[in-house]
Amino acid sequence: MPNDNGGKGPRTVALVGPYGSGKTTLLESILFATGAVQRKGSISAKNTVGDSSTEARARQMSVEINCAAAPYLDQTFTFLDCPGSIEFLQDTLNAVIGADAVVVVVEPEAAKVQMLKPYLKRLDDLGIPHLLFVNKIDKATGPVEDLLNLLQEASEKPLLLRQIPTTKNGIVTGFVDLALERAFVYREHAPSEVIEIVDKDSEKSARYAMLEKLADFDETLMEELLSDVEPGRDRVFDDLRTDMAKGLLVPVLLGSAEKDNGVRRLLKALRHEAPNVAECAKRLGIASADTTALVLKTVYSTGGKLSLVRILTGSLKDGAGLHNAEGTDSRIGGLFALKGAAQVKLTEAANGETVALGRMEGVATGDFLSSAKIAPPRPAIERLTPVYRLAIEAADRKDEVKITAAIAKLREEDPSVGFEQSAELHQMVLAGQGEIHLKVAIEKMMSRYGLKINTVPVRVPYKETIRKSTSVRGRHKRQSGGHGQFGDVVLEIKPLPRGTGFEFHDEIVGGVVPKQWIPSVEKGVVDYLKSGPLGFPVVDVSVTLNDGSYHTVDSSDAAFQTAARIGMQEGMPNCSPVLLEPIMHVSIHVPSGATADVNSVVSGRRGKILGFDSRDGWKGWDTVEAEMPLVEIGNLIIELRSLTQGVGTYEMKFDHLAELSGKVADQIVAAAKAEKEAAKDA
Numbered sequence: 198m199p200n201d202n203g204g205k206g207p208r209t210v211a212l213v214g215p216y217g218s219g220k221t222t223l224l225e226s227i228l229f230a231t232g233a234v235q236r237k238g239s240i241s242a243k244n245t246v247g248d249s250s251t252e253a254r255a256r257q258m259s260v261e262i263n264c265a266a267a268p269y270l271d272q273t274f275t276f277l278d279c280p281g282s283i284e285f286l287q288d289t290l291n292a293v294i295g296a297d298a299v300v301v302v303v304e305p306e307a308a309k310v311q312m313l314k315p316y317l318k319r320l321d322d323l324g325i326p327h328l329l330f331v332n333k334i335d336k337a338t339g340p341v342e343d344l345l346n347l348l349q350e351a352s353e354k355p356l357l358l359r360q361i362p363t364t365k366n367g368i369v370t371g372f373v374d375l376a377l378e379r380a381f382v383y384r385e386h387a388p389s390e391v392i393e394i395v396d397k398d399s400e401k402s403a404r405y406a407m408l409e410k411l412a413d414f415d416e417t418l419m420e421e422l423l424s425d426v427e428p429g430r431d432r433v434f435d436d437l438r439t440d441m442a443k444g445l446l447v448p449v450l451l452g453s454a455e456k457d458n459g460v461r462r463l464l465k466a467l468r469h470e471a472p473n474v475a476e477c478a479k480r481l482g483i484a485s486a487d488t489t490a491l492v493l494k495t496v497y498s499t500g501g502k503l504s505l506v507r508i509l510t511g512s513l514k515d516g517a518g519l520h521n522a523e524g525t526d527s528r529i530g531g532l533f534a535l536k537g538a539a540q541v542k543l544t545e546a547a548n549g550e551t552v553a554l555g556r557m558e559g560v561a562t563g564d565f566l567s568s569a570k571i572a573p574p575r576p577a578i579e580r581l582t583p584v585y586r587l588a589i590e591a592a593d594r595k596d597e598v599k600i601t602a603a604i605a606k607l608r609e610e611d612p613s614v615g616f617e618q619s620a621e622l623h624q625m626v627l628a629g630q631g632e633i634h635l636k637v638a639i640e641k642m643m644s645r646y647g648l649k650i651n652t653v654p655v656r657v658p659y660k661e662t663i664r665k666s667t668s669v670r671g672r673h674k675r676q677s678g679g680h681g682q683f684g685d686v687v688l689e690i691k692p693l694p695r696g697t698g699f700e701f702h703d704e705i706v707g708g709v710v711p712k713q714w715i716p717s718v719e720k721g722v723v724d725y726l727k728s729g730p731l732g733f734p735v736v737d738v739s740v741t742l743n744d745g746s747y748h749t750v751d752s753s754d755a756a757f758q759t760a761a762r763i764g765m766q767e768g769m770p771n772c773s774p775v776l777l778e779p780i781m782h783v784s785i786h787v788p789s790g791a792t793a794d795v796n797s798v799v800s801g802r803r804g805k806i807l808g809f810d811s812r813d814g815w816k817g818w819d820t821v822e823a824e825m826p827l828v829e830i831g832n833l834i835i836e837l838r839s840l841t842q843g844v845g846t847y848e849m850k851f852d853h854l855a856e857l858s859g860k861v862a863d864q865i866v867a868a869a870k871a872e873k874e875a876a877k878d879a
């Protein structure tokens with residue numbers, strides 16, 4: 198391969214998988230095994246390379262990607278330790294496309310297998326070569342074949358068991374590598390020791406099963422198997438490499454990151470079988486003689502903005518100019534190798550390396566950067582839809598502008614944080630992937646920019662309407678010194694069908710209200726409708742102006758506006774006003790085992806099930822369609838996740854407004870009134 202230093206060019210590998218499966222520990226073990234760190238850190242001691250941020254350490258879980266390079270033999274591997282919590286998935290989605298291969302770290306526990314699907318599904322869809330590393334093998338119970346069958350359900354691609362465990366008294370003590378045909382016994386925190394294969398029959402049948410799967414994609418191998426010819430080792434390794442690169446098969450390896458077992462085997466498999474940067478560039482559609490880099494992540498560190506990039510074609514030098522797809526020119530202001538939070542300054546970086554670039558203003562995550570005048574268009578990256586919302590307030594009003602600036606930076610780092618300054622709700626609303634996601638985002642803003650931010654629930658945009666008609670006179674007459682004020686209108690107020698909005702009709706005959714004041718009447722009505730008798734914006738009403746009178750000197754725009762407002766104020770309370778609450782159409786996606794539970798979640802939240810079906814493209818999952826009041830959706834995601842080990846999710850869109858009366862409505866109206874009074878007094 199060109200640019201690949203005889204097949205030994207730099208590789209970038211992402212560690213992905215469900216939360217707590219051991220990715221950060223695996224990175225630590227890899228760094229230790231390769232000598233990149235002298236002392237192995239641990240999650241409990243809060244000193245790992247992977248969980249470098251205060252926010253990650255405090256929670257003992259990864260909340261963003263960390264990057265670390267490890268030289269292994271004559272090759273450099275850069276690992277991206279991805280957060281497992283589904284709330285931080287966006288970071289993984291942004292970066293993973295720039296990796297040559299992904300190690301999906303899983304636990305050998307049947308109950309946790311369904312947690313894999315959101316990762317494997319996306320890797321399959323994106324065509325990113327990946328393998329499974331069954332971690333925590335020190336805690337495994339039960340036959341590996343059973344586990345493999347369960348894992349297979351989560352993967353669309355066939356899994357290929359590369360190793361089988363060897364056990365003593367039910368505890369895994371080592372493994373047989375089926376490609377090498379060698380047995381190893383684990384030694385704690387040291388390389389495994391090669392031993393004689395003890396159970397030759399098990400090894401032979403497991404190897405045969407592996408070869409059969411490889412033969413599905415290799416006719417010669419199939420013929421060899423059929424005629425009992427022992428395939429050459431090179432053929433087996435070639436097939437392993439090609440089949441993983443093409444995404445035909447997903448190899449499965451075993452180990453324990455905690456005890457440093459199986460980690461060197463994993464590195465060897467990556468060394469020999471992971472595709473290289475040229476293949477990654479090809480997958481991304483990059484074929485260029487120019488330098489091209491993909492921005493995997495953006496961080497604002499104490500030293501300013503850093504853009505983590507994978508160099509797909511060509512190489513980089515500090516100070517070089519690069520352009521994005523819009524042709525914006527940015528000069529590299531510092532080139533760094535990262536090891537968690539630590540930065541090592543470089544003067545240049547080779548093809549295939551993953552490095553951080555300083556001060557690339559105008560550059561965003563997902564940009565291709567090119568030495569040519571215009572970079573290729575941005576690759577498609579899935580953008581997660583928000584499932585949780587929080588309103589924020591500056592503890593000190595002076596900080597409001599600073600907060601908006603901090604949010605802009607935060608959203609550059611994490612585009613899955615949505616932000617809206619809602620005029621309707623009079624709130625700053627953050628939208629994201631869950632409570633922890635938003636709490637971490639807020640903590641970051643507070644600590645980095647010295648802000649104090651309070652969180653409050655997001656208001657519900659209630660509306661109100663009327664159920665009866667009325668006719669009312671609005672008269673405004675004031676005599677004071679010179680000019681007086683005079684306006685007089687007769688309004689007919691009528692309810693309209695739901696969703697019609699507001700209508701204004703002019704039925705004045707004979708100019709009893711002169712033409713030029715008619716828009717003033719409408720203005721007065723519209724102004725009143727901003728807050729009806731219950732205190733909420735009024736919808737679905739028709740107002741007809743059908744009579745009135747005027748005064749040649751004292752009538753004015755303002756006087757007719759006031760007259761209309763007075764009329765509305767008097768008339769509306771007689772029209773049987775009623776509260777309207779937003780009802781959303783919700784599509785809930787869960788593993789099929791949880792579908793029945795979802796039904797009770799929906800009915801417990803005043804929802805209505807519309808139907809359910811298998812989830813499009815997600816084997817073993819269902820989608821439940823339902824209608825549910827918006828106010829009931831506030832923490833829906835939390836309940837869905839607790840039913841589904843974190844993988845359940847939903848999307849929603851506004852459907853309609855529904856009348857709400859009785860005690861609940863009275864409470865809402867009273868609360869809104871109290872809030873308004875409090876705001877007046879403040």
Ligand SMILES: Nc1nc2c(ncn2[C@@H]2O[C@H](COP(=O)(O)OP(=O)(O)OP(=O)(O)O)[C@@H](O)[C@H]2O)c(=O)[nH]1
Pocket residue numbers: 214215216217218219220221222223240241257258259260279280281282302332333334335336452453454455456
């Ligand atoms: N027994 C055992 N425990 C392990 C092993 N690897 C990791 N752990 C433990 O599993 C827990 C989670 O480990 P992490 O490395 O933080 O897992 P992670 O996948 O990075 O977690 P997130 O980033 O939050 O998704 C920690 O308590 C580790 O000590 C292992 O091989 N065996």
Ligand SMILES: [Mg+2]
Pocket residue numbers: 219220221222247248258259278279280281
């Ligand atoms: Mg982690």
